[in-house]
Amino acid sequence: MKRSTMARLLSRTGTVRACAVRAGFGLALLFCVSSSLSADPLQTKLLRLSEILGAVHHLREVCGANEGPLWRNKMIGLLEITRVSGRQREALVSRFNAGFYKAGRNFPVCTGKAIRESNALLKEGQQVSGALAADTAPFSGGP
Numbered sequence: 001m002k003r004s005t006m007a008r009l010l011s012r013t014g015t016v017r018a019c020a021v022r023a024g025f026g027l028a029l030l031f032c033v034s035s036s037l038s039a040d041p042l043q044t045k046l047l048r049l050s051e052i053l054g055a056v057h058h059l060r061e062v063c064g065a066n067e068g069p070l071w072r073n074k075m076i077g078l079l080e081i082t083r084v085s086g087r088q089r090e091a092l093v094s095r096f097n098a099g100f101y102k103a104g105r106n107f108p109v110c111t112g113k114a115i116r117e118s119n120a121l122l123k124e125g126q127q128v129s130g131a132l133a134a135d136t137a138p139f140s141g142g143p
Contacts (some may be wrong), residue, residue, distance in 0.1 A: 045132050046082065050075060050092045052125040054099030059118035063110035 057071035075096045079089060107114035 004057060023072040036111070042132070042135055044079070045128050045135070047130065048093060049078065049096045049125060049128045051099035052121050052128065053078070054096035054101075055101075055103040056118060056121050058100045058103040058126065059114055059121070062104075062107060063115055063118060103124075 042045075053071050053075045057075075060067055062070060075092075079092060082092075084092065107117065
């Protein structure tokens with residue numbers, strides 16, 4: 001990424017931390033390669049990550065991050081990488097939507113509390129995606 005692009009990105013997001021967290025989501029999604037959600041801990045983490053992505057999608061939008069469909073696209077990427085179908089896919093999409101609408105009900109406008117919630121969710125999302133990457137490393141050929 002060019003330096004000027006990075007500067008614009010940081011001015012939009014407001015913090016280096018948000019940028020780093022966003023990169024963490026992307027990296028974890030790349031490592032999250034699983035053909036089924038049969039393992040309960042893995043499924044639980046994927047469901048939570050889906051919910052976080054939905055909530056962050058609303059919160060970042062309402063607080064003027066100007067990221068467009070970034071978080072929705074990350075959810076689409078999660079669905080593609082995990083290669084789930086049927087009920088499992090519906091469950092992940094449902095959790096994304098639930099997170100989005102819950103955040104919308106709780107934070108219809110941007111407030112200090114909405115920003116703190118967004119930052120907390122970004123941090124949790126980074127932790128969950130890191131755990132997913134670690135859980136799926138044997139399947140992806142990683143360490």
